[in-house]
Amino acid sequence: AQTVTQSQPEMSVQEAETVTLSCTYDTSESDYYLFWYKQPPSRQMILVIRQEAYKQQNATENRFSVNFQKAAKSFSLKISDSQLGDAAMYFCAYRSVTKNYGGSQGNLIFGKGTKLSVKP
Amino acid sequence: DGGITQSPKYLFRKEGQNVTLSCEQNLNHDAMYWYRQDPGQGLRLIYYSQIVNDFQKGDIAEGYSVSREKKESFPLTVTSAQKNPTAFYLCASSAPGYSNQPQHFGDGTRLSIL
Numbered sequence: 001a002q003t004v005t006q007s008q009p010e011m012s013v014q015e016a017e018t019v020t021l022s023c024t025y026d027t028s029e030s031d032y033y034l035f036w037y038k039q040p041p042s043r044q045m046i047l048v049i050r051q052e053a054y055k056q057q058n059a060t061e062n063r064f065s066v067n068f069q070k071a072a073k074s075f076s077l078k079i080s081d082s083q084l085g086d087a088a089m090y091f092c093a094y095r096s097v098t099k100n101y102g103g104s105q106g107n108l109i110f111g112k113g114t115k116l117s118v119k120p
Numbered sequence: 121d122g123g124i125t126q127s128p129k130y131l132f133r134k135e136g137q138n139v140t141l142s143c144e145q146n147l148n149h150d151a152m153y154w155y156r157q158d159p160g161q162g163l164r165l166i167y168y169s170q171i172v173n174d175f176q177k178g179d180i181a182e183g184y185s186v187s188r189e190k191k192e193s194f195p196l197t198v199t200s201a202q203k204n205p206t207a208f209y210l211c212a213s214s215a216p217g218y219s220n221q222p223q224h225f226g227d228g229t230r231l232s233i234l
Contacts, residue, residue, distance in 0.1 A: 047222045107153070107165060108223055110163045113162050
Protein backbone atom coordinates (compact mmCIF):
# COMPACT_ATOMS: atom_id res chain seq x y z
CA ALA A 1 0.00 0.00 0.00
CA GLN A 2 1.10 3.51 -0.71
CA THR A 3 2.07 5.87 2.11
CA VAL A 4 2.82 9.58 2.25
CA THR A 5 5.08 11.12 4.88
CA GLN A 6 5.45 14.77 5.80
CA SER A 7 8.26 14.92 8.32
CA GLN A 8 7.82 18.55 9.35
CA PRO A 9 4.74 19.06 11.58
CA GLU A 10 5.38 22.80 11.70
CA MET A 11 7.43 25.30 9.73
CA SER A 12 7.91 29.03 9.96
CA VAL A 13 9.05 31.57 7.37
CA GLN A 14 9.61 35.30 7.31
CA GLU A 15 7.41 37.27 4.95
CA ALA A 16 9.03 37.62 1.48
CA GLU A 17 11.42 34.74 2.18
CA THR A 18 11.40 31.25 0.63
CA VAL A 19 10.40 28.06 2.40
CA THR A 20 10.45 24.40 1.35
CA LEU A 21 8.04 21.80 2.69
CA SER A 22 9.08 18.16 2.47
CA CYS A 23 7.09 15.15 1.33
CA THR A 24 8.17 11.59 0.68
CA TYR A 25 6.06 8.69 -0.47
CA ASP A 26 6.29 4.98 -0.88
CA THR A 27 4.87 3.15 -3.89
CA SER A 28 5.64 0.30 -6.25
CA GLU A 29 3.76 1.95 -9.10
CA SER A 30 5.54 3.71 -11.94
CA ASP A 31 2.75 6.06 -12.89
CA TYR A 32 0.81 8.22 -10.44
CA TYR A 33 -0.07 11.79 -9.58
CA LEU A 34 1.09 13.95 -6.72
CA PHE A 35 -0.66 16.98 -5.28
CA TRP A 36 -0.14 19.69 -2.73
CA TYR A 37 -3.26 21.04 -1.04
CA LYS A 38 -3.51 24.08 1.19
CA GLN A 39 -5.96 24.31 4.08
CA PRO A 40 -6.22 27.81 5.57
CA PRO A 41 -7.99 28.48 8.90
CA SER A 42 -11.31 28.50 7.02
CA ARG A 43 -10.69 24.70 6.61
CA GLN A 44 -11.39 24.74 2.87
CA MET A 45 -9.03 22.46 0.92
CA ILE A 46 -7.44 24.31 -1.99
CA LEU A 47 -5.32 22.70 -4.68
CA VAL A 48 -1.92 24.36 -4.88
CA ILE A 49 -0.08 22.33 -7.48
CA ARG A 50 -0.06 18.91 -9.18
CA GLN A 51 2.61 16.73 -10.77
CA GLU A 52 2.27 13.78 -13.11
CA ALA A 53 4.94 11.17 -12.37
CA TYR A 54 5.68 10.59 -16.07
CA LYS A 55 6.71 14.23 -16.48
CA GLN A 56 10.33 15.00 -15.68
CA GLN A 57 9.75 18.74 -15.60
CA ASN A 58 8.87 20.13 -12.21
CA ALA A 59 5.48 21.79 -11.98
CA THR A 60 5.23 25.50 -11.18
CA GLU A 61 2.27 27.74 -10.33
CA ASN A 62 3.28 31.35 -9.82
CA ARG A 63 5.17 31.47 -6.48
CA PHE A 64 4.75 27.74 -5.90
CA SER A 65 7.02 25.11 -7.40
CA VAL A 66 7.90 21.53 -6.68
CA ASN A 67 11.09 19.52 -6.64
CA PHE A 68 10.02 16.10 -7.88
CA GLN A 69 12.65 13.40 -7.45
CA LYS A 70 11.04 10.20 -8.71
CA ALA A 71 13.89 7.85 -7.87
CA ALA A 72 14.08 9.21 -4.34
CA LYS A 73 10.27 9.30 -4.07
CA SER A 74 10.40 12.88 -2.93
CA PHE A 75 8.00 15.71 -3.73
CA SER A 76 8.85 18.94 -1.94
CA LEU A 77 6.97 22.23 -2.26
CA LYS A 78 8.82 25.53 -2.51
CA ILE A 79 7.01 28.76 -1.74
CA SER A 80 8.84 31.86 -2.91
CA ASP A 81 8.22 35.42 -1.71
CA SER A 82 6.08 34.14 1.15
CA GLN A 83 2.98 36.16 1.97
CA LEU A 84 0.86 36.34 5.11
CA GLY A 85 -1.94 34.62 3.21
CA ASP A 86 0.25 31.56 2.70
CA ALA A 87 -0.14 30.67 6.38
CA ALA A 88 -2.04 27.38 6.42
CA MET A 89 -1.80 23.62 6.74
CA TYR A 90 -0.23 22.05 3.67
CA PHE A 91 -0.99 18.48 2.71
CA CYS A 92 0.89 16.32 0.27
CA ALA A 93 -1.24 13.68 -1.48
CA TYR A 94 -0.68 10.68 -3.75
CA ARG A 95 -3.09 9.32 -6.34
CA SER A 96 -2.84 6.06 -8.24
CA VAL A 97 -3.47 5.99 -11.99
CA THR A 98 -4.63 2.41 -12.36
CA LYS A 99 -7.45 2.27 -14.89
CA ASN A 100 -9.61 -0.12 -12.95
CA TYR A 101 -12.95 1.59 -12.79
CA GLY A 102 -14.84 0.64 -9.68
CA GLY A 103 -11.75 0.03 -7.64
CA SER A 104 -9.83 2.36 -5.40
CA GLN A 105 -8.12 4.32 -8.12
CA GLY A 106 -8.60 8.03 -7.76
CA ASN A 107 -8.46 7.86 -4.00
CA LEU A 108 -6.06 10.34 -2.50
CA ILE A 109 -3.62 9.24 0.16
CA PHE A 110 -2.71 12.18 2.34
CA GLY A 111 0.23 12.96 4.55
CA LYS A 112 -0.45 14.31 8.03
CA GLY A 113 0.27 17.87 7.00
CA THR A 114 2.70 20.68 7.75
CA LYS A 115 1.51 23.81 9.53
CA LEU A 116 3.15 26.85 7.95
CA SER A 117 3.36 30.12 9.84
CA VAL A 118 4.40 33.36 8.12
CA LYS A 119 5.99 36.07 10.25
CA PRO A 120 5.53 39.70 9.26
CA ASP B 121 -20.72 28.43 -10.51
CA GLY B 122 -19.90 24.76 -10.14
CA GLY B 123 -18.92 23.43 -6.79
CA ILE B 124 -19.58 21.19 -3.83
CA THR B 125 -22.05 22.13 -1.12
CA GLN B 126 -21.90 20.56 2.30
CA SER B 127 -24.56 21.13 4.91
CA PRO B 128 -24.95 21.87 7.68
CA LYS B 129 -21.75 23.70 8.56
CA TYR B 130 -22.10 22.72 12.23
CA LEU B 131 -23.93 19.71 13.60
CA PHE B 132 -24.51 18.39 17.08
CA ARG B 133 -25.32 14.80 17.91
CA LYS B 134 -26.92 13.38 21.01
CA GLU B 135 -26.05 9.99 22.43
CA GLY B 136 -27.64 7.16 20.45
CA GLN B 137 -28.65 9.40 17.60
CA ASN B 138 -27.93 8.98 13.90
CA VAL B 139 -27.14 12.13 11.97
CA THR B 140 -26.79 12.71 8.24
CA LEU B 141 -24.34 15.06 6.56
CA SER B 142 -25.30 16.32 3.14
CA CYS B 143 -22.99 16.62 0.13
CA GLU B 144 -24.18 17.90 -3.25
CA GLN B 145 -22.06 18.65 -6.33
CA ASN B 146 -22.89 20.25 -9.65
CA LEU B 147 -19.55 19.55 -11.31
CA ASN B 148 -20.88 16.49 -13.16
CA HIS B 149 -18.24 14.39 -11.43
CA ASP B 150 -18.61 10.61 -11.35
CA ALA B 151 -16.58 10.04 -8.20
CA MET B 152 -17.34 11.29 -4.70
CA TYR B 153 -15.55 10.84 -1.39
CA TRP B 154 -15.98 11.37 2.33
CA TYR B 155 -13.06 12.18 4.61
CA ARG B 156 -12.71 12.64 8.31
CA GLN B 157 -10.17 15.09 9.69
CA ASP B 158 -8.93 15.02 13.27
CA PRO B 159 -6.27 17.36 14.70
CA GLY B 160 -2.79 16.19 13.72
CA GLN B 161 -4.16 13.28 11.69
CA GLY B 162 -4.59 14.63 8.19
CA LEU B 163 -7.50 13.32 6.16
CA ARG B 164 -8.71 9.76 6.39
CA LEU B 165 -11.04 8.18 3.84
CA ILE B 166 -14.40 6.97 5.13
CA TYR B 167 -16.29 5.95 1.98
CA TYR B 168 -16.00 6.56 -1.72
CA SER B 169 -18.19 6.09 -4.76
CA GLN B 170 -16.92 5.89 -8.33
CA ILE B 171 -20.38 5.63 -9.89
CA VAL B 172 -24.06 5.94 -9.04
CA ASN B 173 -25.51 3.05 -6.99
CA ASP B 174 -22.04 1.83 -6.05
CA PHE B 175 -19.80 2.71 -3.12
CA GLN B 176 -16.86 1.20 -1.28
CA LYS B 177 -15.51 1.35 2.25
CA GLY B 178 -12.46 3.42 2.90
CA ASP B 179 -9.98 3.10 5.75
CA ILE B 180 -12.33 4.03 8.62
CA ALA B 181 -15.86 3.03 7.52
CA GLU B 182 -17.02 1.50 10.81
CA GLY B 183 -19.92 3.45 12.32
CA TYR B 184 -20.71 5.24 9.06
CA SER B 185 -23.03 4.57 6.12
CA VAL B 186 -23.58 6.21 2.73
CA SER B 187 -25.83 6.07 -0.30
CA ARG B 188 -25.37 7.14 -3.90
CA GLU B 189 -28.76 7.21 -5.54
CA LYS B 190 -28.00 10.27 -7.66
CA LYS B 191 -24.82 11.40 -9.34
CA GLU B 192 -25.02 14.76 -7.61
CA SER B 193 -25.53 13.54 -4.06
CA PHE B 194 -23.50 11.46 -1.60
CA PRO B 195 -24.91 11.77 1.94
CA LEU B 196 -23.01 10.39 4.92
CA THR B 197 -24.81 9.03 7.99
CA VAL B 198 -22.92 8.93 11.25
CA THR B 199 -24.59 6.16 13.22
CA SER B 200 -24.78 5.60 16.96
CA ALA B 201 -22.18 2.86 16.47
CA GLN B 202 -19.54 5.54 15.84
CA LYS B 203 -18.39 6.15 19.40
CA ASN B 204 -16.10 9.07 18.68
CA PRO B 205 -17.78 11.10 15.95
CA THR B 206 -16.44 14.52 16.93
CA ALA B 207 -14.41 15.63 13.90
CA PHE B 208 -14.38 17.77 10.79
CA TYR B 209 -15.91 16.01 7.77
CA LEU B 210 -14.98 16.86 4.21
CA CYS B 211 -16.72 15.76 1.04
CA ALA B 212 -14.93 15.73 -2.30
CA SER B 213 -15.60 14.87 -5.92
CA SER B 214 -13.52 14.25 -9.00
CA ALA B 215 -13.56 13.16 -12.60
CA PRO B 216 -13.05 9.41 -13.19
CA GLY B 217 -10.32 7.99 -11.01
CA TYR B 218 -7.79 7.37 -13.75
CA SER B 219 -7.65 11.02 -14.82
CA ASN B 220 -5.17 13.57 -13.56
CA GLN B 221 -7.95 15.86 -12.41
CA PRO B 222 -7.74 16.73 -8.73
CA GLN B 223 -10.42 16.24 -6.15
CA HIS B 224 -12.53 19.28 -5.39
CA PHE B 225 -13.60 19.76 -1.79
CA GLY B 226 -16.59 21.21 -0.03
CA ASP B 227 -16.28 23.58 2.92
CA GLY B 228 -16.82 20.82 5.47
CA THR B 229 -19.12 20.01 8.37
CA ARG B 230 -17.99 20.13 11.98
CA LEU B 231 -19.72 17.47 14.06
CA SER B 232 -19.75 17.63 17.84
CA ILE B 233 -21.30 15.59 20.63
CA LEU B 234 -23.86 17.23 22.91
